[in-house]
Amino acid sequence: MLDRNKRTGNAAVLLPEGWTKPKGYANGIRARGETIFIAGQVGWDAQGRFADGFVAQARQSLHNVMAVLRAGGGAPEHLVRMTWYVTDIVAYRNSLKELGAAYRDIVGRHYPAMTLIGVAALAEPQALIEIEATAVLPD
Numbered sequence: 161m162l163d164r165n166k167r168t169g170n171a172a173v174l175l176p177e178g179w180t181k182p183k184g185y186a187n188g189i190r191a192r193g194e195t196i197f198i199a200g201q202v203g204w205d206a207q208g209r210f211a212d213g214f215v216a217q218a219r220q221s222l223h224n225v226m227a228v229l230r231a232g233g234g235a236p237e238h239l240v241r242m243t244w245y246v247t248d249i250v251a252y253r254n255s256l257k258e259l260g261a262a263y264r265d266i267v268g269r270h271y272p273a274m275t276l277i278g279v280a281a282l283a284e285p286q287a288l289i290e291i292e293a294t295a296v297l298p299d
Contacts (some may be wrong), residue, residue, distance in 0.1 A: 170298035171240055173271075184260060185274035189240040191296035196232040200245065200290040201225045202282065210286045214251040219262040221291045226266060229295055238295040239272040245290045249278040 174188035175181060201224035203217025204210045211220045226236065246252045252259070272293075282290050 170296060171238070182271075184263070185271050187273065189273050191240045193299045194297045196229060196234055196238070196295040196297065198225055198228045198293040198295070200282075200292040201228065202284050202287040202290050204284070204287075210284075214246075214248065214288050215255050215258045215262060217288045218255075218259055218291075219266065221289050222263060222266040225291055225293050229293070232295070232297075234295045234297055236267045236270045238297050239267070239270060239293055240296050241272050241294040242274045243292050244274065244276045245279050245282060245292075246276065247279060247281060247288050249276075251288070252276065252278075 170193045171189050171191040173186045174190055176187070179187065201221045202210075203220040204224075205220060211217045225242075229235070229238065244252075282288075284290075
C-alpha cells in the first residue's frame with residue numbers, strides 16, 4: 161500500500177497494509193528520476209578533523225551527506241535510502257534522543273528507508289559512524 165500522506169515530489173513512502181508506521185525511517189520508498197549515490201561520510205569536517213564523541217560525529221556525518229547531496233542539486237526530500245555503520249551499537253541506542261534531534265536539525269522530518277549496521281571498525285581509525293545515502297531527483 162502506498163502511504164499517500166507521505167508523498168514528496170518524485171517519491172512516495174511504502175507502507176504495507178496492516179503494518180505499524182515506523183518511527184524515524186520508512187520501510188520503503190518508490191521514486192523516479194536522476195540518482196545520486198553518496199559514499200560513506202564519516203564525522204570529520206572539510207579539513208579532516210573528527211568531531212569529539214558519537215553524537216557529534218553523527219551530526220557531522222549528516223552535514224557531510226547533505227553537503228554532497230546539495231553539490232548534486234539535491235535536497236533532503238530527495239533522499240530515498242540511508243545506511244548507517246556504527247562501531248558501538250550501545251552508544252547508538254543510548255543516544256537515540258540526541259541522534260533524533262540532530263537528524264531533524266540537519267535533514268528535517270523526511271525519513272527515507274534506513275538500515276543500521278554494527279561493525280567492528282571503519283576504514284578511518286577515529287571514525288565512530290559512517291553514513292551512506294542514495295537520493296533520487298525528480299525528472
